[in-house]
Amino acid sequence: MEAYGLHIHHAEAGSSQHGMETLEPFIQTWLYFGLLSEFLCVNLSGFKEGTPSVNEKEFRAIVDLIYEATLIQDGNRKYVNLSSDSLNSFLQSTRQRLPKETEIMRKFYQHLNHCLSCTSSMLAALPAGFNHAVKCSIAALAELLMNTVNTAFRLIGLKPDFGRFWGKGFLDNEAKNLMKSHGWCISDITRLEAKYKSIQSLYAARMMDKSLPRRNHDNCTKFSCNFFQINKGAFRLQHQEDTCPCNPLEVDCEALASILSKDDVFPVLNFTGDLYNLKADIVESTPEIPFVAISHVWADGLGNPNSNSLFRCKLHHLTKLVAAIGTQDILHKQNIPYIWLDTLCCPAQDGDGKQQAIEKIRLVYQQAKHVLVLDAGLMSYSASDQEEFEQLVRIFTSGWMRRLWTLQEGALSKSLYFQFADRAVPIAELMNTIFKKCNQMRYKAIFMDLSNEYHGLTSFFHPSPDLADTNEIATLDRSLQFRNVSVPADEPLCIGTLMDLNLNEILNVKEKNGRMQKVWQLIAAKKGGFPMQVIFFQEPRIDVPGWRWAPKSLLAWDGGSHELMNTRFLKWSEKNLGKVTDQGLRVQYPGYRIKVAPETGDRKPQLLPGFPRRPEFNLCVQDINTGEWYHIYDKSYASLNQTWTEEERKSHNELGLFPLHDIAETSDSGLLLNSLNNKIPRVHEALFGTILAPQSPDSPEEGLTVRRGRVVVVSLVRPQVTYVYNTLRRLALDVRTSDLAEKHRAIYERLARERDGSPDLLEAAIANSEELGTSVKQIEKEMQRMVEMVAATDDQFVTAVEESGEVHLNSVWLWIYEFVAHDYVGEKLAEEQVWFVD
Ligand SMILES: [Zn+2]
Ligand SMILES: [Zn+2]
Incomplete structure (x- = not known):
């Protein structure tokens, strides 16, 4: 099998997508052939003073060479056909032409790395309708070339750059449907996309038939395969052949x-x-x-x-x-x-x-x-019909890889054989063979993915020396993802074995949650603490006082995005350890203590009844000392919101949920800022929760106890918006103390008295009261008038609203009500603030 992406239709053949007819050939010429010519060092000039540039004649020769070797005319269609051999010989000729001084080589390969980086950004920015095959062919070529650059980097003593994953988006819906019709479970495809970064491996998987034996995946979801779940009651023993009469x-x-x-x-x-x-x-x-x-x-x-x-x-x-x-x-x-x-x-x-x-x-x-x-899925295909890398891809995408118990069985083994239809194959030998083939570009690309899978299996008990400092919990987490178990209480047992914990202590607890609690306890005891960033996990937790920071399971994960799995990996690798205490996990993070703004301490109800409440999008908090404003966004909501259809968003809004406001309304809440791995200082991941009263009034509190609420993103508001907010907040205070508001509350209080404490009746009364409705309209008019007044005299406000790009001057008055109803301030705490998270 040839490497993917070297044989494609040239985009000149035309595209059905409107408006892409000129873009596709341009992008293809520019990126595909452009990349090739950069690798053939047409731009060698400028790397060294006085080095002659490639002259016109040489340049033409190189370009001709590329076109000659790659473009095939077939009637009036053109194909790009670049064999791995030609690509190799191109790179060979480059190496010969390249001056041998290390400094020039370093500059050359850094330039190529830069070209690849630009290619990556360009591909990400292509419009949705862009020809998928053309896009993938460019990415595939870049991937092959990236491996060349990485090797060169290593040879000249630079750190290779593995940062780009060219396979992202390679499997489009058409490819996925095709795979499903070839026996792939939808959850296997999700796993494949989450774990495999290289186009060459994804291509190998895409071409793989999995229709044997027939397995019903109709009830599987994107994240879990239900075919393998054993139902004890409905279980029936099977013969080798249905007609067998044996006992x-x-x-x-x-x-x-x-x-x-x-x-x-x-x-x-x-x-x-x-x-x-x-x-x-x-x-x-x-x-x-x-x-x-x-x-x-x-x-x-x-x-x-x-x-x-x-x-x-x-x-x-x-x-x-x-x-x-x-x-x-x-x-x-x-x-x-x-x-x-x-x-x-x-x-x-x-x-x-x-x-x-x-x-x-x-x-x-x-x-x-x-x-x-x-595994019947492996035993239906002969090893001798498949190349070694195909055997490995089949093994790593098999049902065996999706079960939990099998992980420790494979991990513990000294010598692991996989049974195919014709023979059993030792996996270590397969890996070795592929490793030896890594001088060929496409195997190098595949090898990264395969060796990740292999290490996920073997590193618990047979760690390879070059991965010695990989965090054990991180590896465990990665290896457990996408695996499943029929009996939930077995998960802590498997973790116990893999992490070398005292199994007897875990077995003595009968119930699942209790066992997980025991597992975390034993891990914390063994490691001297627990990675602090666990508090920023979004997954479900154990619902027991003191343990509400701890994940309920590592198998269940928030399926919102693949990126989440990688951020989880980083979080486990955190070096700072929290301490397990009765009050929760003791951690140290900078943060804010958030209260309702003191100006509203006049005990007047904040919400003006009868005003429609807008669905929760974010929370605005002002730093009481610096005057800066922050936005707090719920992380799960934000990622769901991106994928929702209009219909789904509507039905969510109808639920009337205000999780962030509910926490802030308690008037004593804490925001723990995740200060690590924070590349953009204006944006922080954070934990937002209610602060609990000290457990015992006698004991001096070492820190704040916070009831784990929501994982959020906190971002600093831009200066224009700050000015708008400050103005609106001032107006909101005026509204709140105005006669109109006073009158409005009087109407409400009368309605409440008349309904005598029945919330349902009162709600209906509020909705139907004409008097209240008129009052709402009057207050709204007043807000509009206030904004008009400000706009007439304050040019800075008008400019700030326009420059904010978030709201129109005509509708900015609607925001006033947000500040009437919800006005929060935060006080920055010490950098090393101690928290007990529960
Ligand atoms: Zn399935
Ligand atoms: Zn039998």
């Missing part, structure tokens, strides 16, 4: 339990006999007994949630597969190696035996000579 083989649970009750040993199976009289003897493990442990997807037919039994035909087939691995280290006299299979070796019924078996799983997979992975 199930059941192992003796008592015998299992008696071995499991001893320290550091577990049962393994010694199979004898042929299909219909297959026997399994239970043997006590010793470090000397070689055995193969099976790692499988239960839904594929080797699981049984109800008893320790399987049909003999299934097991007979299994023994053959294991024997076929055929390495010397597992052979013994019967030629069927000893096997460990959870379905037969872990007691199916709850009890001490099962608990002990779970505690020993780590030992089992560590001691196994080999771990053999059985």
Whole structure:
């Protein structure tokens, strides 16, 4: 298979999109051929004083060379056809022409890096209707060239720039629909887009057929595959072939339990006999007994949630597969190696035996000579029909990668085999082969993605030395994403194994939330604290006092955006650790304490009843010392708001939710600014929550206790808007103390008295009262008059409104009411403010 993006229709062939006819060929010529010629060093002049520039003749020769090698005329259509070989020879010729001085090389490759950076920005800015194939071909070429630059960077001792992901948006709807019709689960596609950055890997996946075996993905969502979830009640044992008449083989649970009750040993199976009289003897493990442990997807037919039994035909087939691995280290006299299979070796019924078996799983997979992975999706395709990288892409996009238990099984193993239709393949060997092929450009692009997946699997127990300082929790989080488990309470157990925690302590807690709490506790104890930035996670938390900062699960994540997963990774890597206390997680962050503005302390109700309340978009807060204004946006709302249709937005607004205002209305709230990884100082990620009274009035408070509310973004308001806000706020105070407002409140109080405390009746009365309606109109008129007055005398206000670009002078009076009803001020706290987040 050739690298993607080197063979495309030349855009001159025309595009159906209106208005793109001239843009596409221009962009293609400029970016695709432009990039190529930059890499062929037509712009070598200027890198060194006195270096002769490429002269006219040489320049023409280079351009001719490019066109000759890439453009193919077919009737009146043109194709771009650039083979990997030609591309390689282009780059070869560049290297020959390039002066050997390091300084010039450094300048040259930095220039190329700059060209790639511009290409990346250009591609991101292309209009929506732009020809997808042309866009992707440019991105694919840039990706291949980027790897060349990165290699060159390394050779001349510069840090490579891996920052750009060319694959973003490569899978358009057409490609995704095609993949679905080839058996891909929609959630597998989401995972692919989230985890694979390279066009070459996404292309390999796009071309991959997954229609075997037939699996029903109709009930799957974008983020979770439901095919593999085991429903204990509806479970039925399967034969190898539907017509098989064999009887199930059941192992003796008592015998299992008696071995499991001893320290550091577990049962393994010694199979004898042929299909219909297959026997399994239970043997006590010793470090000397070689055995193969099976790692499988239960839904594929080797699981049984109800008893320790399987049909003999299934097991007979299994023994053959294991024997076929055929390495010397597992052979013994019967030629069927000893096997460990959870379905037969872990007691199916709850009890001490099962608990002990779970505690020993780590030992089992560590001691196994080999771990053999059985996934029907892999076993339907022959390894010999696929290139090594295809085998790897198939493995990493398999159902096995989507289950939680299989992660630790693979992670613990010393030697991991994947069963294909024709043979079992050791993954370490596959990775090695691809690594050796990395001198070819396209493999280099794919290798990054594949090695990320591989390290996500192996780094827990077999870390590679160059990744030694990667944060363990971050790796755990990344490896858990998109995995699922049938029994939620199993998640803490798997985390416990992967993080090397005391499993017994976790198992002794029976309920899921309690177990997660235990896991966080053990991790904090082991690490000496917990990464502070966990408080900025948007995912659901444990709802127990003192623990409301802690994620409920790592499997569930806010599916709003892929970027979120990368920011999570950064957050876990935080070096500053918080302390787990009874009051919540003790952290230190700069921030604000926010109150209702003191001018409103006149006890007059702030809201003027009967005024329509606008849906919550953000919150405005003024810094009481500097006079600067800040906007607070709810992060989840902001990302949802971007994707909502008009209809969805309307139905959200009808719910009448005001989460930010509700927190601010308590008149004592805290804003914790995430000061780390903050590239734009005007914008901060923050946590916004209510401040709680000190738990005990006697003990001196070390810090503020804040009830975790919403994750928000805080941004400094621009100077023009500040002037507008200051003016409107002054007007709002005038409105609030005006006779009209006084009269308005009197009407409301009379209505309230007449309805005698019934909120429903009062609400209806407010909505229907003509008198109140007239009063609202009068106050609105007054607000308009006020703005007109200001506009007539204050030129700065008029200019500021125009320059704000956010509101028209005719409608700016509507904002006054916002300040009548909601007027908040914030006081900046110390840089190292101590908070207890709960
Ligand atoms: Zn699915
Ligand atoms: Zn059978």
